[in-house]
Amino acid sequence: MEKVIYDKKNGLWYELQGDYYIPCLKLPEEEQQPIGLWGQRHFQYIKQQRKVIYTNLLTSGKLNRYLSDLDKQAEEMFSLLVKQMAEREGVTEKLKADNQMEWIGRINNIYNRATEIIQNEIIYN
Numbered sequence: 001m002e003k004v005i006y007d008k009k010n011g012l013w014y015e016l017q018g019d020y021y022i023p024c025l026k027l028p029e030e031e032q033q034p035i036g037l038w039g040q041r042h043f044q045y046i047k048q049q050r051k052v053i054y055t056n057l058l059t060s061g062k063l064n065r066y067l068s069d070l071d072k073q074a075e076e077m078f079s080l081l082v083k084q085m086a087e088r089e090g091v092t093e094k095l096k097a098d099n100q101m102e103w104i105g106r107i108n109n110i111y112n113r114a115t116e117i118i119q120n121e122i123i124y125n
Contacts, residue, residue, distance in 0.1 A: 033064055038078075039071030040042045074122045081114040 005014050005021060014021035035043070044062075046054040057063040086092075090109065096103040 031065065031115065035064065035067045035083035036071040038056060038074035038123060039067035041043065041119070042070050042074075043067055045124055070122065074118050075124065078118050081117060082110055085110045085114065089094050 001016055002014050005016075006012075007014060012025040015024050016022075029089075046057075054063075056068050086107065089106065089110070091103060091106045095106075
C-alpha cells in the first residue's frame with residue numbers, strides 16, 4: 001500500500017495511518033498578533049464554555065485576530081473606566097502625594113470594579 005495517495009475526485013491527499021487513509025488537512029495560515037491578558041481570559045472561556053465558537057474561529061483561521069481585537073477593545077475600555085472612576089471619586093495625584101495608603105486602597109478598588117465590568121461585558125459574554 002502506498003504511504004500517500006491523491007484523490008482526483010475531491011482534490012485531497014491522503015496519508016496511510018495504520019490500516020486507514022486519513023486526509024492530509026491543514027489549518028489556514030493566520031497572521032500572529034500579540035494577545036494580552038483580556039484576550040487570554042476570553043480564549044480560555046470560549047475554549048471551555050463556547051466550544052462551537054472556538055472551533056469555528058480556529059478552523060477559519062480567525063481566532064488570533066479575533067482575540068487580539070477583543071484584547072485591544074477590553075484594554076481601551078478598562079483604561080477609560082479607571083480614568084472616569086478616578087476623576088469622579090477624587091482619586092488624584094494630589095491625594096497620592098498627601099496620603100499614599102488611602103490612594104492605593106481607592107485605586108485598587110477602582111481597578112477591581114473596572115476588571116469586573118470588563119469581565120461581565122466583554123470577556124464572559
